Amino acid sequence: MAVVLPGSTAEVAAVVQYAHAQGIAMVPQGGHTGLCGGAVPDASGRQIILNLRRMRDILSIDTLEGTVTVQAGCRLADLQQAVEAKGWYFPLSLASAGECQIGGNLATNAGGHNVLRYGNVRELCRGLEVVLADGRVWSDLSGLPKNNSGYDLKQLFIGSEGTLGVITTAVLRLVRQPRQQLVALVPVPDIATALRLFGAINDEMGEALTAFELMSDFSMMLVARHFPEVVASLPLNSAWSVLVELSRPGTAEDLLSSFSGALDRSIGRTEMNDAVVARDLVQGSRLWAIRNAIPDAQRREGPSIKHDISLPRGQIAGFISELYPLLQDRCSGVRPCVFGHLGDGNLHFNLSAPSAGEAQDFVLQRERLERLVHDRVVAHGGSFSAEHGIGQLKRNEMARYKDEVTLDLMQRIKYALDPDNVMNPGKVLPDR
Amino acid sequence: MAVVLPGSTAEVAAVVQYAHAQGIAMVPQGGHTGLCGGAVPDASGRQIILNLRRMRDILSIDTLEGTVTVQAGCRLADLQQAVEAKGWYFPLSLASAGECQIGGNLATNAGGHNVLRYGNVRELCRGLEVVLADGRVWSDLSGLPKNNSGYDLKQLFIGSEGTLGVITTAVLRLVRQPRQQLVALVPVPDIATALRLFGAINDEMGEALTAFELMSDFSMMLVARHFPEVVASLPLNSAWSVLVELSRPGTAEDLLSSFSGALDRSIGRTEMNDAVVARDLVQGSRLWAIRNAIPDAQRREGPSIKHDISLPRGQIAGFISELYPLLQDRCSGVRPCVFGHLGDGNLHFNLSAPSAGEAQDFVLQRERLERLVHDRVVAHGGSFSAEHGIGQLKRNEMARYKDEVTLDLMQRIKYALDPDNVMNPGKVLPDR
Structure with a gap:
């Protein structure tokens, strides 16, 4: 019906009050980088989009407290640059940083590369201002950081994808900027070896481990094919590769010697000849470029079916070895493109279409293949949405996999805060 | 009316179902270490106490995932010992570890010494099982660690002090056991110097800082008077002392040299002659004993009025210098005993009775003095309950200091989950 671009919390409140009084549904919207349709209105033409991009001010940076207060429409990259100029670091790390907005990050409880060390954005949030469904x-x-006076209400809004209110302002926790960083690309023959390396690093210097990313040989090959300049002369002959990032604010200790020790103990000196270690930011960013190019490379390769799953780390190897033959059985030639945040147990378990055959045929199998993958995920104790949320795309999965009590509690919370169902209806909660 | 000691989640559910059907109110209870009466029934004699102490099993320790699954009645110290026997560490650190129970820790979102590095217990919780108000x-x-499929319902129960349900089982995050530790007692002339040291340590090795505790000279003197064996020959001639704990899982780096550098840069080499540095666990525990003896020493000294406050760190010095003369003005000779978690901005701002005069007179001034302290806390942007919660004792403060919207949202959540108000009524939420 309309796109509204409010410039202040008072303007958001005025719009919401009006819409609530008229019974008009609202869709809060950030930087259009969500992957589940959570910020997309329905087809009725009777919903108002509330886009917060004009509310992009960084209101204050408190360098003693280590916090920043920021409006919801601020882009993540703009926030990062502003705090880095003051020697601080906001550790939410997403490929979409140049477009996504803080309000959307909070509404979807964004994850990304650094969850391992700093948690999801929920753990980085110290305060919120929210316009409720009634304005x-x-x-x-x-x-x-410590305030046990009553229910911690901000937790309700984080990750609820705009269904309980519109986040307008946030206080976020900052950390000291890392002054020492090591990035390494380590080829490993299997998941078990990768997890052995993960354990050894945690033993030796767990507090410095900021990322532990997994890439399958197929996902690396796609990058080499579609972005050859990114991969350059790297070795590509192992089944899996792990991208490790270690960082510390101090300069007193030597990350390289600790890391070498962990490599040696977990993988063995003779096996680690192919590990590529970057010790400065430029070299490190080249290794990260490989990891970050995978989604685009997969797009260029053709159609794909994406899954954003998490599993207990100990279940991952079994899950994969069980699922691969089942997938081939249902869809001969399907090419799994597996990568993601192994340290968190969060994998992007994407499927590329078989190289032979009709792309159209493959896409028609989406529902069948999703069902197969998600059934196995749940059977292994995992989640069918680790970091991307539910939006519109995964409401059927909510109905299928969530128990009655969980769905009832969610409905009760939704009704308590938005009894007229005007705030982003048709998202997250399944139809009952 | 009765104390019920269920032995399983099914037994808790059966009791709650029965009580709910009969309209009988229930009071979930842990280890009796709460300080705000949250687990104490009212005087009607018509409430059932649900004490979970028989549910004390550690159900599993997952050393790959780094988690423990434990029943709510398990004592914190028992949990700590069990995971330490496997080389892991549960970083919730409370003086009451020998009595308090995990369920109570979660229901009150317990804080303690290590919040600085590991967060409140909310941040350590990965999963819950809860018996709802209707059974x-x-x-x-x-x-x-990553699961964005719907509202994060466990957040509702953490810190709600049993008013929304009974926590029966929890999955908690573990960290690697520190193998290197440094504890130091550093005399400082003022809060500003203490915060300078805090900043320098964060710059140099923030990820290793696990505690940063403040003690006033009066609080140290009370320990020296009532527990002389604890203080031994320590210097006691500065206005404030800071207890610093640094710890790391690895052994590769030298905490002492990093710490000395931070001391030097923040306080200056000439000033730091009195710093006492312990480098092993035994010496370290002697320094911690001083900090931990303060509450008991204050008890032996006579009556006191306690406040569990938090403030932005930058406000603390101004808050104290403003409040001290006001307190003397209202209650001549009152002796503030200030100590606590400076790194989190959380102080135990306790008042000991004047040494001359009637103790009884002092206790009668509780309400007036509390009002004075809490008014100033709120004026400085702080909280009147940082880690102890609300229970029964601070419901009036909720009514006084919380805005209408916050109280309305809390009531809506309470009504959504417990419409018959049978789950720990008369706690947390003020009368309306």
């Missing part, structure tokens, strides 16, 4: 403003921007 | 069981014990 009232709820605000707790004190930013205190 | 249904809600369970999410998958323990996944």
Whole structure:
């Protein structure tokens, strides 16, 4: 019906009050980088989009407290640059940083590369201001790390994808900028070896481990094929590769010697000849470029079916060896493109279409293949949506995999905060 | 009316179903270490106490995932010992570890010494099983660090002090056991110097800083008077002392040299002659004993009025210098005993009775003095309950300091989950 671009919390509240009074549904919207349709209106033409991009001010940076107060429409990259200029670091690390907005990051409880060390964005949030479904403003921007006075209401809004209110302002936790960094690309023959390396690094210097990313040989090959300049002369002859990032604010200790020790103990000196270790930011960013190019490379390769899953780390090897033959059985020649945040147990378990055959045929199998993957995920104790959320795309999965009590509690919370169902209806909660 | 000691989640559910059907109110209870009366029934004699102490099993320790699954009645110290026997560490550190129970820790979102590095217990919780007010069981014990499939319902129960349900089982995050530790007692002339040291340590090795505790000279003197064996020959001639704990899983780096550098840059070499540095666990525990003896020493000294406050760190010095004369003005000779978790901005701002005069007179001034302290806390952007919660004792403060929207949202959540108000009524939420 309309796209509204409010410039302040008061303007958001005024629009919401009006829409609520008229019974008009609203869709809060950030930087259009969500992958599940959570910020996309339905086809009725009777919903209002509330896009917060004009509310992009960084209101204050508190260098003693280590916090930043920022409006929801601020782009993640702009926030990162502003705090880095003051010697601080906001550790949410997403490929979409140049477009995504803080409000959307919070509404979807964004994850990314650094969850291992700093948690999801939920753990980085110290306070919120929210316009509720009836247009009232709820605000707790004190930013205190310890405050046990009543229910922690901000937790309700984080990750609820705009169904309980519109986040307008946030207080976020900062950390000291890393001054020492090591990035390494380590080829490994199997998941078990990768997890052995993970364990050894944790033993030796777990507090410095900021990322532990897995890439299958197929996902690396796609990057080499579609972005040859990114991969350059790297070895590509192992079944899996792990991208490790270690970082520390101090300079007193030597990350390289600790890392070499961990490599030696977990993989063995003779096996680790192919490990590529970058010790400065430029070299490190080249290794990260490989990891970050995978989604685009997969897009160029043709159609794909994507899954954003998490599993207990100990279940991953079994899950994969069980699923691969089942997938071939159902869809001969399907090419799994597996990569992601192994340290968190979160994999992007994507399927590329068989190289022979009709792309159209493959896409028609989406539902069948998704069912197969998600059934196995749940059977192994995992989640069918690790970091991308539910939006519109995975509401059927909610109905299928969530138990009655969980769905009932979610409905009760939704009804308590939005009894008229005007705030982003048709998202997250399945139809009942 | 009765104390019920269920032995399983099914037994808790059966009791709650029965009580809910009969309209009988229930009070979930752990280890009796809460400080705000949250687990104490009212005087009507018509409430059932649900004490979970028989449910004390450690169900599993997953050393790959780094998690433990434990029943709510398990004592914190028992849990710590069990995971330490396997080389892991549960970083919730409370003086009451020998009595308090995991369920109570979660229901009150317990804080303690190590919040600085590991967060409140909320950040350590990966999953919960809860018996709801009507006796249904809600369970999410998958323990996944990343799972964005619907509202994060466990957040509702953490810190809600048993008013929304009874926590029966939890999955908790573990970390690697520190193998290198440094504890130091550093005399400082003022809060500003203490915060300079805090900044320098964060710059140099923030990821290793596990505690940063403040003690006033009066609080140290009380320990020296009532527990002389604890203080031994330590210097006691500065206005404030800071207890610093650094720890790391690895052994490769030298904490002492990093720490000395930070001391030098923040306080200056000439000033730091009195710093006492312990480098092994025994010496370290002697320094911790001083900090931990303060509450008991204050008890032996006579009556006191306690405040569990948090403030933005930059506000603390101004808050104290403003409040001290006001306190003397209202209550001549009152002796503030200030100590606590400076790194989190959380102080135990306790008042000991004047040494001359009637103790009884002092206790009668509780309400007036509390009002004075909490008014100033709120004026400085702080919280009147940083880690102890609300229970029964601070419900008036909730009514006084929380805005209408916050109280309305809390009531809506309470009503959504416990419409018959049978789950720990008369706690946390103020009368409306």
